Amino acid sequence: MTDVLLVEDDPLLREATQLSLETYGYEVRTASDGLAGLARFRERTPDVAVLDVMLPHLDGVSLVRRIREESRLPVLLISARTDPVDVVLGLEAGADDYITKPYDIPVLVARIRSALRRAADLPRSVPEEEPPLRFGDLTVDTASMEVRRDGRLLDLTPTERKLVLEFAAQPGVVLSRTALLERVWDYAWGGDTRVVDVHVQRLRAKIGRDRIETVRGFGYKLAT
Template sequence: MHEVLLVEDDDLIREATRLTLEAHGYRVRTAADGVAGLDMFRDRRPDVAVLDIMLPRLNGVSLAGRIREESGVPVLLISARNDPVDVVMGLEAGADDYVTKPFDGPVLVARIRALLRRAAPAERPSPTGPLCFGDLTFCAVSLEVRRDGRLLTLTTTELKLLREFAASPGTVLTRDLLLERVWDYAWSGDTRVVDVGVQRLRAKIGRERVETVRGVGYKLRG
């Protein structure tokens, strides 16, 4: 049974969400503010953290950043529809995905399942030997990424994103394709998660390594 940390300050939303998740087989621990949520996260690492953005004491964006500094646990943000800037900030801070309020329980559950699948070992065939792209070396077996011989620390999402690029160097991968393969969306999602994910990956492996193909997607330079 997977454990979910739910941090939400609205009592009714927190309780309704807890009941929904438990009905789908998840064990849920809850907190009503960001500081309590961080303490609970540190006390016992959950399998996934679900954070409201507008939290007292420590907001969800800051909490996502603190969690990402300490762990690769998947983080899902809950956002109001009228704050796209906060969503982008949250993704840049290290969150993996988000849902907007008001949300349907099945949508939230589907997003959590997608995050958990993404965190599990990849099932698609991977190259067996190290691949080199300029100063970058990627081994899909050990999941080690080195730049100029220096070992890089990548999140699960960043590793899967790099894995897709490395499997097809020089090939343009559309945002929709990356949403399906990396974020496990079988439906059309918000491509901002792809753009921010690529931005975070570039910051670690080199901005010049991933090229933007305007209006289409991205490709890895060999």
């Protein structure tokens, strides 16, 4: 059973979300503030964490940073605030995705499932003898799903790893933000392209800022 950590300070919303997720077969542990959420996380690492942004004692963005110091598990942020600055701060802290309030439970479940699929890190069906892909100092092994720079293994989140694999599969080809949302985040219904932009910036910081080029008005491509 998938273990979900839900950290939400609103008792009615917390209980309603917990009960709804449990009807989908999830095991849901809850906390009402950031520090309690951190304690629950350390008590037993969940499969996925769903965190409200506006939490007492330790806000959701700070909680994401604390979790990222210890784990690569998928983290989703929930917020009633839609200001771009708030969204970007949450994603830059290491969140894989964010959802704005009010939200529909089926949408939340779809986002959770998508995050879990990315975190599964199932190797692709690639022959073992196929050599890794090389782009300058960047090496992408599609069989082991390892990414190295100058021979050093990079510590990527599941979302970042899937994103670089999409670029590596089509080097030099411009991938639109919409296409990346569909392929990496499984957003068949569309989504906020800021998620893509922030993750590309985070990925650039790890693999080299010149490695992913922006094609204005279209999207991004991996430099060859």
